[in-house]
Amino acid sequence: MSDNVVPIKRAIGADEPSLSPILSLTATAMNSVNQIILQRMQSEIPLIPALAGHLIAGGGKRMRPMLTLAGAELLGYEGTRHHKLAAAVEFIHTATLLHDDVVDGSEMRRGKEAANIVFGNPATVLVGDFLFSRAFELMVEDGSLKVLKILSSASATIAQGEVDQLTAQRKIETSEDRYLGIIGAKTAALFAAASRIAAVVAEKDEAAERALDDYGRNLGVAFQLIDDAIDYDSDAAEMGKDRGDDFREGKMTLPVILAYARGTPEERQFWEEAIAGFRDTDEDLAHAVELIGRHDCISATRERARHFAQKACDALAMFPDSKARRAMVEAAQFAVSRAY
DSSP states (O other), X not given: OOSSXXXXXXXXXXXXXXXXXXXXXXXXXXXXXXXXXXXXXXXXSTHHHHHHHHHHTXXXXXXHHHHHHHHHHHXXXXXXXXXXXXXXXXHHHHHHHHHHHHXXXXXXXXXXXXXXXXXXXXHHHHHHHHHHHHHHHHHHHHOOHHHHHHHHHHHHHHHHHHHHHHHHTTOTTOOHHHHHHHHIIIIIHHHHHHHHHHHHHTTOOHHHHXXXXXXXXXXXXXXXXXXXXHTTTSOHHHHTSOTTHHHHTTOOOHHHHHHHXXXXXXXXXXXXXXXXXXXXXXXXXXXXXXXXHHTTHHHXXXXXHHHHHHHHXXXXXXXXXXXXXXXXXXXXXXXXXXXX
């Protein structure tokens, strides 16, 4: 950790952190990115833009491409190469969401019916493949082998993380270390790559690359920790997905890992049955939420997320103070304070 630490704590009475600073910082560039996304999701096969647009137009924070754009601003890059690369990052992310919803049998995504429910599993998988292909076309057009290596490596890591999560599903013995490894791969790898490529495009040194990689990676872990806490702490309207999805799918996320570790023998028996798939009613979910609350597991998960968010902020300490750095720090603060 750098001696020059960027503090994540906010002054008493300060406004709640938001994405407004980073949204404002990247607004003009994001318009260009959105135009590229719209152009490249088109196809002579009408189902492809219809299905891709169902998810892409459905909202989302656009955090990953924003990190590419914000990183470029942080480094004073004045070109436009990062626009196509930010679009590639969003296509990779969208493709993984489409595939995830098929694997998980999800019914909601971003507040509306998931694409697999509307269009069916086969079409959803194939359009996800199409978006992956578009992402790699954009990378090749950029012409940087280093960028291609970073993003292709991240794509492989994401897939490995998803497979690891699948093999850990319904296994009550899953450890916190393994869980952190899973989210480090399936979520944080793309955050890290999206941030790092800004330094490559701006032709900065390896230290700048590593700093942005560390920022994105730690932010990604914090972001996923909060997502996993929210699954037991918010309703579907706030989340944009069904509450308790992780519970019914038998996913060993940190709130469950902590509740199981801290539970009585009777409580541990409940978790063993629930994760195995034998306790999945609304009443069982309500009991799970009660147990997680009883042992303060949401607060503990959020505290761990704040730790990683602080590490993300610390990684920016090598860069001089600027509007971009402040916006990126606030994005990390927002990631761990949000309820959706």
